[in-house]
Amino acid sequence: MPGVEASIDISAPPEAIWKLMCDPHTYPELADPTERMIDVPDGEFGVGYTYKEYGGIKPFTSESTWTVSEYEAMTRQRHLGDDGQMRFDLQIQLVPIETGTRLTQTLALEPRWYMAPVSAVLWPLMMRKRAQTAMDKTVANVKRMVEGKGKPSAS
DSSP, X not given: OOEEEEEEEESSOHHHHHHHHTOGGGHHHHOTTXXXXXXXXXXXXXXXXXXXXXXXXXXXXEEEEEEEEEEETTTEXXXXXXXXXXXXXXXXXXXXXXXXEEEEEXXXXXXXTTTHXXXXXXXXXXXXXXXXXXXXXXXXXXXXXXXXXXXXXXX
């Protein structure tokens, strides 16, 4: 399963980051691949919470449905997504450090059987680099938003 990971140290307690990560309304601002939210329920964020968004790694953008499958307050979240062509496994981890909190995000992708040959060619040629760039921008956006240092980086 192809994937990417990014970590960043943020000068803030886990609570400030956690609040942002539990608010899907902020995802278009913080998650580089998310262009817009389609459906964000009013219910409590946690295991079983399902939301829909539009976005992706260009040129592959689409509507996707995500469900929070693991939720350990102030520590860890896992979101499972599906856009019909690819399944996504996003893990978010917060670890307290001396200077604040280390945020690590890991994304694993699993193409549907009919997309596997295309993924086998495109992943090493261009998509791995684009996915890593998007993940790096996402964690940098979280840092900027939490530390209050300006607008998120452009896609």
